[in-house]
Amino acid sequence: MNQIIKKVIMLVLSVSGYYSHAQSHQNAHKTMSMEEEKVMQVITKMTTAFHKKDIDGIMATYEPSAVVVFEPERPISNKKELKETFIEAFAINPKFTYSGHEVFVTGDSAIHLAPWTMLAMAPDGTKIEQSGLSIAVLHKQEDGSWLMIFDNPHGQYLMEKK
Template sequence: MNHQELNVLATIKRMTNAFNQGELEAVMAQYETQAAVAFEPNQWIHCRKTISECFKEALAIKPTFTYPGTHKVTIAGDIATHTANWVMNAILPSGEAIQESGLSVATLRKQDSGNWLIVIDNPHADK
């Protein structure tokens, strides 16, 4: 990967690490204010407050996300896509262990600062 592709990947890694650590504010810091997130297949949320509430609910089961394959990053100007398969392990309040997996496709935009932020996040792109 070139330097800009690595910068895009760094945003994804910061978001994932924050999610795995249960750090809601750090997760939200990786998203543009007007971001859209699909917490369920084909169910988009556009309201930042609701996105934050959904992430808070998801963090309650202490999920751990990994990317077992390769990360693909494509950049055109100040827009990038990140594509990767993911696996999530968590423990439900009942004590039951769960595992889910999917294909994540995220669109990011380069900010004036040079950082990349997520604009569209679809962790269910394969559904």
């Protein structure tokens, strides 16, 4: 597979942890607090923007210095490169399913965890199927809103690395 397709796949994997249905806004064992719900709203907003191919909407869910790991061991924090990589991912129109969401908040920090699977189609017609564990760290802003500061859809990577 060529480098652009690989890069697009990795980008899509990063986005994949963020789509949620209203039913999955609860942790498996408890009802979410108001702050946990606010964190989930950011995740949902990002995914909705991605599905609409709204790059400005996507970028609005990240702090300016956010780090996104589109490929394991290759974090990106350059805003221009982040935008370009997200736009490249629009080409394969991925479909996501999730087995749940967990959100934990302490003070002005939060973490979102979501196992995911993704199905998409490469430009050459090759079926793309991936799965993983998305980990996002969010920071509470002065106005009470939340933004992502770290986004890694490859939380399982070290467990799979040989």
